[in-house]
Amino acid sequence: MKTKVKSLTILKNKDKIKSKNHRKAVRTRRQRGYHWEDTIVKRFNSADKWNAFRLGSPSTALPDVLAVNNDESIIFTIEAKSGTTNSLPVPRDQIERCLKWINIFEIYNTQKVILAFKFLSKKRIGLGMYENRELREFYKVWDTSIPISNCSCSYEGKVFAQINGKRQEIHLEDLPMPFKTKFRNSA
Numbered sequence: 001m002k003t004k005v006k007s008l009t010i011l012k013n014k015d016k017i018k019s020k021n022h023r024k025a026v027r028t029r030r031q032r033g034y035h036w037e038d039t040i041v042k043r044f045n046s047a048d049k050w051n052a053f054r055l056g057s058p059s060t061a062l063p064d065v066l067a068v069n070n071d072e073s074i075i076f077t078i079e080a081k082s083g084t085t086n087s088l089p090v091p092r093d094q095i096e097r098c099l100k101w102i103n104i105f106e107i108y109n110t111q112k113v114i115l116a117f118k119f120l121s122k123k124r125i126g127l128g129m130y131e132n133r134e135l136r137e138f139y140k141v142w143d144t145s146i147p148i149s150n151c152s153c154s155y156e157g158k159v160f161a162q163i164n165g166k167r168q169e170i171h172l173e174d175l176p177m178p179f180k181t182k183f184r185n186s187a
Contacts, residue, residue, distance in 0.1 A: 036082035036118050037064045043179040050178055063098045065116075069178070073109040077101045080116045081153070084124040088117050089152040096148055113142040114175060117153040137181060140172035 037054050044052035044067045052067035065078035077098040081088040098113040105111060117138040122130040138157045151161040151170065161170045 036116070037080045040065050040067075040078060040080055040116055043177070043181070047178040061097055063094075063101050063113075066101070068108070073107075074112075075102065075105050075108040075110070076112050076114045078114045078116050080118070082118040082120065084120050084122055084130065086119075086123070086155045087152045088119070089150065090115055092148050092150050095142060095151070098142070099144070099148070112175070113144075115140045115142060115151075115153065115159075115172070119155050139175045139177055141175050143170070143172055146170055 041052045041054055044050045044065075049069050049071045050067060051070075052065055054064065055062035055066055063077035064080045065076075067076040067078060068074065079090055079094050079098055081090060095113065095115075102111045102113055115138075117136075117140070119133075119136040121133060121135040123133045125131050133155075136155060136157070138153055140153065140159055146161065147163065149161045149163055151159055153159050157174075159170050159172050160167050162168075163170075
């Protein structure tokens with residue numbers, strides 16, 4: 001009986017460690033996402049005639065970033081994704097909410113949904129293990145003629161969507177941004 005109690009205690013301790021590791025990983029992903037959104041906002045705000053701001057937490061059903069240029073009548077809703085993997089996914093509901101928001105502001109002549117991807121300079125190869133690689137950023141304009149679906153961007157800058165249950169490459173326009181970046185931003 002003592003053996004069973006000891007093994008039960010050991011299992012509980014392992015579960016606590018896993019739980020702490022999971023919480024730490026979630027916190028790291030959120031911080032990474034917040035930092036990327038904040039970087040985009042700062043870059044837009046440093047560009048002439050642009051204003052941008054974060055719209056809130058993910059639970060508020062808002063785009064990550066809203067950027068406007070009132071002088072040129074341009075508005076962007078931006079969904080920002082950042083990570084250490086070779087593929088960054090965007091769920092369809094996040095594209096839908098960006099489209100809803102962009103359609104509210106009919107007064108702007110140019111309205112675009114931007115998917116901003118940042119592949120960090122370290123690639124995750126295992127639990128807590130990384131290898132160095134080139135940092136890459138891609139800014140893709142969502143094509144409203146494409147049915148809204150889950151999609152993902154690869155480290156090479158190719159975008160794939162789930163269309164009729166099949167993974168297909170879709171061609172989204174690379175958007176030259178109004179700010180300078182020292183990183184690769186096109187495929």
